[in-house]
Amino acid sequence: MNILIAFIPAIFWGIMPITNVKAGGKPINQILGTTMGAFLVSIVIFFITSPGLSSHALLYGILSGASWAFAQMLQFEAFTEIGVSGAMPISTGLQIIGTSLAGIVLFGEWPKTQTKLIGFLAILIIIVGVYLTTISDKKIVHTDKKVDVKKVVLIFVFQIFGYVGYSVFPTLGDLNGKEAFLPQTIGMVGAALLFSLLPSNLKLKPLFDKNTYSNVLSGILFGIAAFGYLLSAKANGIATGFTISQMNVVLATLLGVYVLKEEKSKRELIFTLVGLVLVVAGGIITTIMPQ
Template sequence: MEVEGLNTLLLLLPALGWGLLPPVVAKLGGKPSNEILGTALGTLIASVGVFIVLRPQITLQSFLLAAFAGAFWIVGQVGQYHGYQKIGVSQTMPISTGLQLVGTSLIGVFIFGEWSTVVEKAFGALGVLLLIIGIWLTSITDRKQQGKNKQRVNTIIMLILTSAGYWVYNSIPRGLSESGLAIFLPESIGMVLAAVIYILATKQGNVFKEKTSWTNIIGGLIFSFAAVTYILSVKANGVNTAFVVSQVSVVISTLLGMVWMHETKSRRELMYTIMGLVLIVAGAVITTIF
């Protein structure tokens, strides 16, 4: 029973960490370049600590692949950070989460052969369908101004394109034999290198001197808490279960976006958001049980 309780806790902790990350980073402020640099540096600091304590072994090939995965995480996260500024946390997170769920789940089923039995496929598909419907409901908006609608459409297109980074980030570790904690350091090194390349390529070198970049290290530490507990959850509960339940973070981030960030919604929008969040939780539970 104690082991089962610990496994359940491990399922929930990544959702808590990733749910807190968006509003915390948005609250810390700065440009997406400040946020992505701080988050990457905070992750590197945490991963060095994990490496010193555990001293995990890893091959050069796995090290490079993990760094490659970390670099692609930056692609997805830059898209999210731009989304926070364009349409807010409570709008960005449901859309981004939905795209991650669809892409990563399909990769898991068709490439890695997960949900092997007919029953697993049926209930897994039902759970993901409920999640996607719930996420869609939370993204419904009443805004009809042409300028805002155009900005929202452009932001969604940007999120679709950058979510491919998350798909790569989530998929590469499945093909590695080393434990998740062993690849945490190389992933964070890839994140920092990709963040620096992004900043230099977009000619934003001044962000290295700006205070906001360094305060956003807090975001990286929160991400690391979620990432480490997620790695442990994958080992204890399996990839699909751990991944889907971790996406309940969208419930936390959406609610905090409205309450803490004061992102207002009309009565109709709020009603759809609550309905959507209920479906997200239901979908996560169904996918976890089956």
């Protein structure tokens, strides 16, 4: 049952990018709409489960949600610098490495040497698989300005702290998914609102832009995925739970091809299929390896 829970975020995080693309809008519209939708989901779950709302849960949950919003905005910024195809494999790979290492170092997950070796092998396989799914024959110019390499490096360095914080804070505070979820989405919305007050975003008036509210559906999907991930991290551990959640790349890639009609050459399709097989294989390894 715990392993089935671990696949909830993989499914809904896989669908979410498609709804984001369909909804449109700028990064600030997407972050506001997504966090609003997640907040709505958390309210419903809060009243259904009645977990209580302690100051302890508020602190760690808000820190977790704010960390995610911070990382996600940096990811949007990376898209503007090097494009989605350039940013996603780096981002996903760093998330897997950083979050798994945090689970191992901070919480003693994968305690046996044999488990660590197998786990790191699974992570490596997933990273290679994700990279293969992004290989393209097309030369795409993402921006007409010269790429600031130092800026891109800093974006990814700080981004990993945000995504690791999103996973680590609920476990650090020993919170279960039910009590962490509402505070977490409060942190997400709060951070997104702060981002909307930045001069570059304020002039766009994102709170009055229909594209913001078009992205609420993506937020609802994200909310379901995030709640599933909190339950999975508690039941399966951060290292295993997060690694399985990153299998969302399988669904997102297939939906991109068949729903968004993204064209792929024969060579691209072969690399994509091989990459997806590796991602699935790595995820399966983390679920059957000895603990």
